[in-house]
Amino acid sequence: MTMLASSSSTARPSRTRGEFSADSIVVGQSARMRAVFDFVRVIADSDSSVLITGETGTGKEMIANLIHHSSSRRHRPFVAVSCAILSETLIESELFGHERGAFTGAIKDRPGRFELAQGGTIFLDDVDDVPLSMQVKLLRVLQNRTIERLGGVRAIPVDVRVITGSKRDLKELVKEGKFREDLYYRLNVIPIVLPPLRDRREDIPALVEHFIIRYFRQRGEDPAPISPAVMRALTRYSWPGNVRELENACERVAQTCTCGHVRVGCIPASVLFHQSADEGLEPTLVTPEPQTVAVSLDDRLRDVEVNLITWALRSCGGNKSKAAELLKMKRSTLGDRIAKLGLDHLEAPHAAPHAGEPVQGSDGESDVPA
Ligand SMILES: Nc1ncnc2c1ncn2[C@@H]1O[C@H](COP(=O)(O)OP(=O)(O)O)[C@@H](O)[C@H]1O
Ligand SMILES: [Mg+2]
Numbered sequence: 001m002t003m004l005a006s007s008s009s010t011a012r013p014s015r016t017r018g019e020f021s022a023d024s025i026v027v028g029q030s031a032r033m034r035a036v037f038d039f040v041r042v043i044a045d046s047d048s049s050v051l052i053t054g055e056t057g058t059g060k061e062m063i064a065n066l067i068h069h070s071s072s073r074r075h076r077p078f079v080a081v082s083c084a085i086l087s088e089t090l091i092e093s094e095l096f097g098h099e100r101g102a103f104t105g106a107i108k109d110r111p112g113r114f115e116l117a118q119g120g121t122i123f124l125d126d127v128d129d130v131p132l133s134m135q136v137k138l139l140r141v142l143q144n145r146t147i148e149r150l151g152g153v154r155a156i157p158v159d160v161r162v163i164t165g166s167k168r169d170l171k172e173l174v175k176e177g178k179f180r181e182d183l184y185y186r187l188n189v190i191p192i193v194l195p196p197l198r199d200r201r202e203d204i205p206a207l208v209e210h211f212i213i214r215y216f217r218q219r220g221e222d223p224a225p226i227s228p229a230v231m232r233a234l235t236r237y238s239w240p241g242n243v244r245e246l247e248n249a250c251e252r253v254a255q256t257c258t259c260g261h262v263r264v265g266c267i268p269a270s271v272l273f274h275q276s277a278d279e280g281l282e283p284t285l286v287t288p289e290p291q292t293v294a295v296s297l298d299d300r301l302r303d304v305e306v307n308l309i310t311w312a313l314r315s316c317g318g319n320k321s322k323a324a325e326l327l328k329m330k331r332s333t334l335g336d337r338i339a340k341l342g343l344d345h346l347e348a349p350h351a352a353p354h355a356g357e358p359v360q361g362s363d364g365e366s367d368v369p370a
Contacts (some may be wrong), residue, residue: 006202022040025210026059026062026063027203027206027207027210028200028203028206029202029206030200030202030203030205032195032199032200033195033200033203036192038074039069039192040063040066040192041070043067044067044070044071045070045071045072046190047161048189048190049142049161049162049164049186049187049189049190049194050064050067050162050163050189050190050191050192050342051163051164051165051166051170051187051188051189051190051191052064052162052163052164052165052192052193052194053165053166053167053168053169053191053194053294054165054169054193054194054242055167055194055242056169056241056244057240057241057242057243057244057245058196058197058242058243059194059242059243060125060165060194061123061165062124063192063194064078064080064121064165065078065080066165066310067121067163068120068121068161071161073119073120073121073161075343076117076118076119076120076121077116077117077118077119077120077121078120078121078123078198079116079117079120079121079122079123080122080123080241081091081094081095081113081122081123081124081306082126083124083125083126083127083130084129088131088133091130091131091134092137093106093110093112093150094112094113095112095113095138095147096112096114096115096137096147096148096149096208097109097110097111097112097114097115097147097149097150097152098110098112098149098150098151099149099150099151099152101150101252102149102150102151102152103150104209106151108324108370109149110149110323112147112149114141114147114160115147115156115158115287117158117160117316118158118159118160119159119160120160120161121160121162121163122160122161122162122163123163123164123165124138124162124163124164124165125164125165126165126166127164127165127166127187128166128167128168128170128179132178132179132180135179135180135183136180136183138183139180139182139183139186141158142162142183142186142187142339143186145157145158145159146158146290162187164187166238170184170187170188172339187271194303196239196242197239197242197243197246198238198239201235203237204234204235204239204246205231205234207243207247208226208230208231208234208246208250209226210245211246211250211251211254211272212224212250212253212262214224215250215251215253215254215255216237218254219254224257224261224262225261225262226261227261227262227263227264229263229264229307230262230263230266230267232266233264234246234249234267237271248279249267249268249271250313252268253266253267253268256342259342263306263333264307264310265306265342266308266341266342282326295358302341305337305341306341309323309327309337309338309341309343309346310343310346312324312326312327313338313343313346313347314346316347317348318347318348320335320338320347
């Protein structure tokens, strides 16, 4: 499998991708992600351990999968295990398997994930959650390249490339005495750091497009055009849950958007409400950019309405009465418009911003139908 650096076409911005199956495309055009893709290509065929560090949702498993599918092991299994969800006692049996009778409930022999990954790659995610007692066993496996099933006596050779994922800096955990130094060096032969999404915002538009297309297609529909105002709002948000959060937001947008265009009103309130302190609260009215295509006045007016109501509700922490005052209209009329425009999610109490947190102003530009 090759990694593709697709060239730009006239219609779309250039995009760099790592691709390993029809529906598993790693999107990223930022310099930092391009560097990761280049690096993956270089190290794919080595058998050395890889440690991928990055906040949760940055794509660690995806990159591990890409490494596997870029390597000569790609016709053998890729096995991913999260060490976070496994209790201490379960990890050992899960990773190394057990023989019948090894413990109560072990009614038959069962191979562990290492054996299942034979000839391929194992991805141990959340390795920072592996308890010290288990770390020593893991180290032994990496040194000897053999495993022993729980309750077993045989050493079973395993030919498996080990990739680990960590959301914390393992070096720091070593300093704190929570992670074995020897294991750290074993795992960290090839380090890869995945930056959080807020440090590579250039990737956001391509990711949004990728996810929106995917979810609309899943619904059997043509993807709705995404307005520039939506892209700006999504690009400004800090995405603490990284790509996973963005993916979920796009899924919700695709589920709820029935208006034919993805507009600001379709974005989850949690995303709209978030704002960096230096952004103003003023709604700005829109002067259309010089157009060569027709502009629908109704669409324009609707967008202005969405922007102003969104701005007012945000400015008032979702309080409808106060927002109505700000817009110089009756509360009931505002209520009707909110319902009509599908902006209910911006109303308090569900959508009230955290106390003391500034709320975001209007995006200030209309959603020009594409
Ligand atoms: N660069 C990317 N391109 C496309 N999808 C991505 C990208 N990075 C992450 N994702 C998607 O985001 C979600 C979280 O990624 P994952 O690899 O599980 O993150 P992590 O292991 O760091 O928590 C997955 O559904 C994955 O498909
Ligand atoms: Mg993960």
